[in-house]
Amino acid sequence: MPAITAQLTEAIVDELNGEAWTLPFAARRDYRPRYTVADLANLTVTVSPRTLAITPVARGLATPEYTIDIAIQQHLNQEDNDTLDALIMLAEHITQHMINHRLRAMPTALCIRATSEPLYSIDHLDDHRVFTSLITLTYALTASIDP
Numbered sequence: 623m624p625a626i627t628a629q630l631t632e633a634i635v636d637e638l639n640g641e642a643w644t645l646p647f648a649a650r651r652d653y654r655p656r657y658t659v660a661d662l663a664n665l666t667v668t669v670s671p672r673t674l675a676i677t678p679v680a681r682g683l684a685t686p687e688y689t690i691d692i693a694i695q696q697h698l699n700q701e702d703n704d705t706l707d708a709l710i711m712l713a714e715h716i717t718q719h720m721i722n723h724r725l726r727a728m729p730t731a732l733c734i735r736a737t738s739e740p741l742y743s744i745d746h747l748d749d750h751r752v753f754t755s756l757i758t759l760t761y762a763l764t765a766s767i768d769p
Contacts, residue, residue, distance in 0.1 A: 627671045630688050630761060633727035635669050638692070640726070641719065645712050647694075655693060659750055662697040665709075672758065685762055687734070692716060692757040701747060713738050713755040720759050735760035 624632075631651045638649040649667040657666065673689040694713050698705060721736040736759050743754040 626686075626763070627674065627688060630725075630728060630731055631669050631671050631690055633725040633731065634690055634692070634720075634759070636727045637720075637723075637725050638667060638669070638716070643712055644715060645708060649692075657695065659697050659752060662695050662752055665694070665696045668693045668695070688731070688761045688763070690759045690761065692759065694753070694755040694757070695746075696753050698747075698751050698753055701751065706742070706753065709753045709755065710741060713741060713757060717757050720757075731761040731763055733759050734762045 628651075635649045635651050638647075645665055647665045647667045649669055652668050652670055655668040655670055670691050670693070671688065672691050675687045675689075676684045677687065678684045694709065694716070696709065717736045717738045720733045723733050725731055736757065738755060738757045741755055743752075743756075746752040746754040
């Protein structure tokens, strides 16, 4: 059985790919997302694990929190407001959809925090004409720890 982090990340990919969004994409899981500008000609959504924090809540009990990043990226031929509005709207919809949401493939995981920071990267737009938005999700699970 894969690590919980891999299971959670894959469940998020399945969730994203199972919804109808304002812009079409196929999310994928990747530990080291590295793309060239040419790779980002089409809308690219990448899901990657970031951190694991375990907080004890009682003797032998802990609450693990898994932080997962969703990157939304696309190389832009033009940087007009309509194009950027559509990409930002997608980031907002994903962020709003995931908060307080249990994944179909992993119902023991609850998204307890969702942030979009940056909402978009000005540096990526300036340097590469690439729209980049980073959504960070934190999931809580209930687990036991051996004493």
